[in-house]
Amino acid sequence: MKRVVGTVLFGLGVLFVVLAVGLPLYVAPAVTKLPYDLKKSTSLVEAKNATFLQVKSGTPTIHTSKDLRSTTIVVPQPILTQELQKEFSDKAVVWDVYSSTARIDNGEKISESSTEIALDRVSGVPVNWNGAWVNDGTKTNTKFAGQIYKFPFHTERRDYAFWDGELGATAPPAKFEAVDSVGGVEVYRFKQTIPWFKTVTDETSRAVLLSNFAKTAKTGDIWYRNTRTLWVEPVTGQFLNVREQREQEFRDDAGGKTTLLNADFQYTKETVDKSVVTAKENKTKVQLISLYAPIGLGVLGLILIVVGPLMMRRPSGYNPEHRESGYPV
Structure with a gap:
């Protein structure tokens, strides 16, 4: 016996x-990929006492000391993803992302945009896909690059290229700063510092700004800078907190400066708490299988x-x- x-x-x-x-070797790679059946998700950032430009009925007005809320909704597109698998070779997923910023006091929208993008399932960077676009009033085909909505699975302590809506792929990298903690979860903190630079200003916007805020000037340009801080859970590459300190100015040739935006956006507590719970669950799944x-x-x-x-x-x-x-x- x-x-x-x-x-x-x-x-x-x-x-x-x-x-x-x-x-x-064989099972862990399957759980360290963005899933095809990912659910729709919503994240909120808020800025207290912000200064911003609002256009109503064609008239621009500068508001100060008002609170703003930006909402980002990620909607995975499983049907389109499946249709493109021959091109993607089972390596990418398609997301539609809807973003809007509104006043908290009355709900009036300040801006909105939508994006369709294909992301590599492991690294989180955009794949080379001709169908990617951004629509912020005009739909434009866009060649994305760098991290955007997440970092790679098993994020490293190094600098990463990070997309910026104004500079695109030429934006400075998100630099690794330190190991930190959010909600009791170990995270890597990255910071992307974008110094003042002159954006491409269309003639219609320039004319409106000159006629309302710089009547003695002949021309001017919109300048922009941003400091973006990202708290990333390294096993999953998921954001647990995000902060953006955005500024925009209209600088005219008469020496005048008009603040168009000065807002310090950061994840709401609700969004941080939800992100922490999701990251803990996903991290446990990955570590259970791989470690x-x-x-x-x-x-x-x-x-x-x-x-x-x-x-x-x-x-x-x-x-x-x-x-x-x-x-x-």
Whole structure:
């Protein structure tokens, strides 16, 4: 009976060792990818006491000391993703992203835009897809680059290229700053610092700004700067907090400066708390498959491989002649 049990234990030990090797090699890569069945998600950032430009009925007005809320809704597109799998080779997902900024006091919208983008399922960077676009009043095909909506699975302590809506792919990188904590979860903190630069101002916007805020000037341009801080859970690459300190000025040739935006946006507590819960769940799934389960199975397998043969051995001192001669064993 011991031989049978020992054989079974030895076989289980070999199986567990094989599983310990196979889980991180074959199963873990499947859970460290953006899923095809990802649910729609919403994130909110708010800016207190902001200064901003609002256009109503064609008339621009500068408001100060008002609170703003920006809403970003990510809607995965599984049907379009499936249709493009031949082109993506099972490596990308398509998302539609809807963004809007509104006043908190009366709900009036200040700006809105929509985006369609294809992201690499592991790195989170945009894939080379001609169907990507941005619509902020005019739909424009866009070649995205760098991190945008998340960081890679197993984010490293290094600098990453990060997309900016104004500079695009030429924006400075998001630089790794420090290991931090959000909601009890270890995160990596990155900061992208965009110094003042002159944006491309269309003639219609320039004319409106000159006629309302710089009547003695002949021309002018919109300048922009931003400091973006990102708190990233490194196993999943998920944002747990985001802060953007955005500023825009209209600078005219008469020396005048008009603040068009000065707002310090940051994730709401609700969004931070929800992100922490989701990150903890996803991190546990990834680590269970890629780390904890392989270690546990490997140790148990080795123990069984050692114990199994020991149980298959007959007791020491056993002599079949004893039984044949009638002496007790």
